[in-house]
Amino acid sequence: MEQHIKFRQALEENQKRIYSICCYYFGPGDDARDAFQEVLIKIWLNIKNFRGDSQLKTWVTSITINVCLTFISKAKKKNNLFTNFSQLEYFDSICEHEPDSGLDEEKLNFFKEFTTGLPHADRTLVALYLEEISYKEISEITGLSEANARTRIHRIKLLIKKAWEDKYGTR
Numbered sequence: 388m389e390q391h392i393k394f395r396q397a398l399e400e401n402q403k404r405i406y407s408i409c410c411y412y413f414g415p416g417d418d419a420r421d422a423f424q425e426v427l428i429k430i431w432l433n434i435k436n437f438r439g440d441s442q443l444k445t446w447v448t449s450i451t452i453n454v455c456l457t458f459i460s461k462a463k464k465k466n467n468l469f470t471n472f473s474q475l476e477y478f479d480s481i482c483e484h485e486p487d488s489g490l491d492e493e494k495l496n497f498f499k500e501f502t503t504g505l506p507h508a509d510r511t512l513v514a515l516y517l518e519e520i521s522y523k524e525i526s527e528i529t530g531l532s533e534a535n536a537r538t539r540i541h542r543i544k545l546l547i548k549k550a551w552e553d554k555y556g557t558r
Contacts, residue, residue: 393434393443398427401447404518408448411514412455426454441527448520449528452511459507494551501550509543516540 409422429450437446502513508529515525522540526533 390431390435393437394431397430397434397443397447401444404444404448405451407518408451408514409455411517412459412510418458422451422455422458425458426451429454442524444520445524445527448515448518448524452515452528456507456511493555497551497554498547501547505543509539512536512540513543 405426406419406423409419409426413419413422426447430447433450437443441449502510505513511529512525515528520528522533522537525531525536525540529536531539
């Protein structure tokens with residue numbers, strides 16, 4: 388019975404985060420739902436092994452990232468790696484407000500396009516950062532040192548800024 392309670396807690400506290408990360412990798416649709424379901428199965432099968440060495444959300448997020456990366460790895464083998472991120476509506480749904488100007492929409496589209504070109508490891512860092520996961524937890528999930536995670540995210544931000552300025556100038 389304890390397994391059922393822990394699973395319910397994991398799901399109640401992390402369901403939105405799990406689905407958001409799956410959508411970040413695959414966009415809304417069947418692939419994200421399949422990954423989401425696979426994450427739930429992995430959590431259910433392994434919740435009895437959760438020792439509390441990390442926070443529950445850190446453990447769940449780590450499983451989510453691993454499942455997504457496994458799905459991507461399998462897709463590579465099938466030559467279906469390239470997801471059309473230009474059609475993602477995911478970012479629109481996670482924004483706290485609807486874009487109220489053409490500039491907001493332009494920035495959102497630019498960001499979607501930019502992140503498509505990032506290596507998977509960097510996209511993972513962006514996904515975790517967007518989910519407002521602490522650098523300490525990002526470190527635990529990715530295996531990077533906290534300083535390295537912070538530095539890499541900072542560099543990604545600088546790359547985004549430079550790419551924006553190269554394309555649009557400063558605004």
